[in-house]
Amino acid sequence: MKKYLITGFSGFVSQYFLDYLESIAQLSVILGVSRSEPTFDYASYKYVKCSFKKADLLEKSHVDDIIYQFQPDYILHLASYSSVGFSWQNPVDSFANNTNIFLNLIEQVRKLGVKCRILSIGSSEQYGNIGHYPLSEEFVCKPVSPYAVARVSQEMLSKVYSDSLGMDVIMTRSFNHIGARQKEIFVVSSFVKQLVKIKKYNLTPQITTGNLAVIRDFTDVRDIVRAYHLLFEQGKKGELYNICSSKGLTLNQLLDKICDILDIKVEIMQNPTLFRPNDNMVVIGSYQKIYAHVGWQPEITLEQTLQDMIGYWSDNI
């Protein structure tokens, strides 16, 4: 029976990972850790035996206790302050809660000599404005936000622990992932919620946004967690993998798609004060490497994902 430690357990992604293990009937023992209690029911799975422990990964003693007592086979390190916007407002906290928490974790694993595979989750934000597409793992990152810097730093640390200290680390650059239950500080969830609200309550069809010209590459969170599972099982030690759809869409096009599904028309007001100090203009990735190594490619269409997000917000406004 495989033992997984999942950090950032109360966040958006972990429940989908549990759902995936359950769907393939994989007997698993999970320890979820997070600063806040999870709001979902993690105790009612059939194949997945899951417990939760409140912990702050900035506290070395917490990390030490967790690793020593649980002795995981796999660590899915989801814990992150993953909002780019937040990182512009609070670069110090963003950095600590991305890079420092990861370093605390991996260093404790090394010190205690626990043999496990660590999945170090990174972000497409790392790339920056490179100017040729699709973005491929060997491209040199030019991070333009504090969040992006924190993620590149985490990846460089992962490389040192893997290449120099021989630890079993796999790195990802996970592109924008979306799905039901995602917090509305993230752009697509925010759009869907606002538009569902307009439709449901027949409000003035107006929406205020940041820069809609940026191009992003969206993947359903269920496809993402399937990739994580495949990487645990078959990924190559020390390697870095993009996880993406390889399709680019402006936020404007995305907004249109949601409006089409909802069958509404809205007036869009782009507010330059909502623009970021600097941003990646075009993010389109290549998933050729992960496909070549473990056979992963996205399966869920964007339309399906948006439908599911609309369904969620329709039930939860």
Place this chain on the structure above:
Amino acid sequence: MKKYLITGFSGFVSQYFLDYLESIAQLSVILGVSRSEPTFDYASYKYVKCSFKKADLLEKSHVDDIIYQFQPDYILHLASYSSVGFSWQNPVDSFANNTNIFLNLIEQVRKLGVKCRILSIGSSEQYGNIGHYPLSEEFVCKPVSPYAVARVSQEMLSKVYSDSLGMDVIMTRSFNHIGARQKEIFVVSSFVKQLVKIKKYNLTPQITTGNLAVIRDFTDVRDIVRAYHLLFEQGKKGELYNICSSKGLTLNQLLDKICDILDIKVEIMQNPTLFRPNDNMVVIGSYQKIYAHVGWQPEITLEQTLQDMIGYWSDNI
């Protein structure tokens, strides 16, 4: 009168910077900050009015007080746990005392809206094993130690604050700098001290070392601080500069040079347990960019520097 904030004031480099200001008779007000009291006399300069404040840059409130009260024109950010060896033993502390302290500092400057030029000191360690030489600023870093990662992270943060937030930051990659009074945790100072001791007390001429095949590029600390001053005065905002001699030497050759000056012969025992988990094999930089921008090049010969270090240790063993 220019106001300089110098972090890491009790370290190796700051006294040389004060000496340099004094030597050019530049009226200056200095606030030195450090966790520990400086052991040198900073109050007896004629042109340099210097005070000291104990502070921990990991404490945001300390940083806030310093920046707000002193309102510097220039910040010479020397504070660093700059030992590569230490970073292998204590990666968490090394990272915090390189990257996090820098982020705390620059973010506080931004928040308080203080207009000043910040010199973000980096290291040749950042490059890693690139395979072609001399190392030039546009090369892509491949850091192989926790210390190197921390320095690359600091540089990326500097870029974000400069390019995205418009702050006046200049970055360096300062290569190995050496001189009298350097702590013996650094290799050249350690060699000189041991060899001076052998000579002085007629001890068994034996010395145990780590890997002597690595090639390094050494610059006198007095040349280094002159470069820092030039960059404050004439360096270009947002630019990155190597500071180096452009000459490579194996540690073995360096050891021979010291022995020659001391006129002794020693038996060298390389101890593989002292080798690092991973290391930069060849570090030779190019100073063409800083020469082109501000006219800097090294002036003090290696022989002179070693003579001065020998003189220092002869008086201080």
